[in-house]
Amino acid sequence: MKRALAVALVSAQFLLLLALGLLPHGTLWPVNLAVVVAAIVLAGGGSVFAVLGVRGLGPALTASPIPREHAPLVTNGVYGLVRSPIYTGLMTGGVGLVLLGASVWHLVAWLALLLLLAGKARWEERMLVAEHPDYAAYGARVGRFLPGVGRLNP
Template sequence: MSARSTRAYPRTMKRALALGLVTGQFLLLAALAFLPHGTLWATNVGVIVAAIALGLVGAVLVVLGVVGLGSALTASPIPRAEAQLVTTGVYGLLRSPIYAGLMTGGVALVLVGASAWHVVAWIVLVGLLSMKTRWEERMLVAEHSDYRSYGARVGRFVPGVGRLVSGE
């Protein structure tokens, strides 16, 4: 592991960063929901049907992720002390189903919003959630001895894609 990934942050700095990341993700999701509608593409029936389908897939991923974590659930990327590592259910397919669901739901909002600002907000959301996930996973590797082997088998946001490799 690199020195960066093993660095111990002071507790207050960790909490402040976690709060900033969570706040940022909710602000970006709100932006996707409330930005003015654009005209980059027509929001015809096909686009609306695709948005509804993606929105439902995103919602299902979020709900399955929340339910699957049970008592290990926290809004913060900082893992709960003494929480068991969850690798079953949707977590057997994706390491970060909640974030994958938020990204998928975000695509639905981009389709309906049809503006360049929606696209930019979604790209920033994906970047933020990717950064948040990598930080969270460094803490999970430190907390759970079997996380690295789990991460080598299971994709991050898409099944089979984004598996951990040595040194990550």
């Protein structure tokens, strides 16, 4: 059951990201040079942050939100800034795609992605607390998606 939920969440995440890239453009705001530059900065910055998160995990990396058994707890690098840098990067990059898309559907897809990643992170963190005795103290120091925001109660 746990594996099936993990596959469903990861699949939904990729479908929402794909939707952000493929939905038809709208007219909620003009997509001028300033919007394009902001979108590129956000999408590029989000991508870099997500890749740093992927690289930082090393042997603990898994596509599933279910942590690898006996993998080390990573708390340095970008994981010293936020607990979920990959998700932060995906959300940030998604904002860039929303800016370019300029449609209600882009906003809806991004909000769905935000809710999905927030729920996925909470589920993942419950498993990390069970797997790593130091995770609760780490979560009390480091924000979930933004530095200092969403810290766990000690």
